Amino acid sequence: MSDAYACVAKGKLKLKSDAELKKKKKKHKSKDKEKEALQKSYAEQQLNESGAGTTSTSTSGYERKLTKAELASKKQQEKMRNKRIMDKAQTTHKQRVEKFNEHLDTLTEHFDIPKVSWTK
DSSP: OTTTTTTOOOSOOOOTTTTTOOOOOOOOOOHHHHHHHHHHHHHHHHHHHHHTHHHHHHHHOOOOOOOHHHHHHHHHHHHHHHHHHHHHHHSOHHHHHHHHHHHHHHSOGGGSOOOOOSOO
16 A cells, blocks of 8 residues: 555645745834834924024024914814813713713614624
């Protein structure tokens, strides 16, 4: 019985094109090294800006001023943000939960999560 399998090649099959087509491995950059480099450059920029804060504006010679419309828009945004903060601060967590539950009650059944069970 062993004589019948004496001439069998052992190991993986080698195709003709297998030797020609070898996959090249891609070199991946280390994300940690990139993050460290970015943090270093950011820290250097912050140091440069803080140290030369007055010289950078004088060397550029141009400081952008906001228009009336932009000022009014920023003022309105600040006002609305303060109003939202005050509204949230006045209501308690219990009141917010009740309001949310009332909102959920008004929604149609279409938005309910269907119960999935094979036993019942």
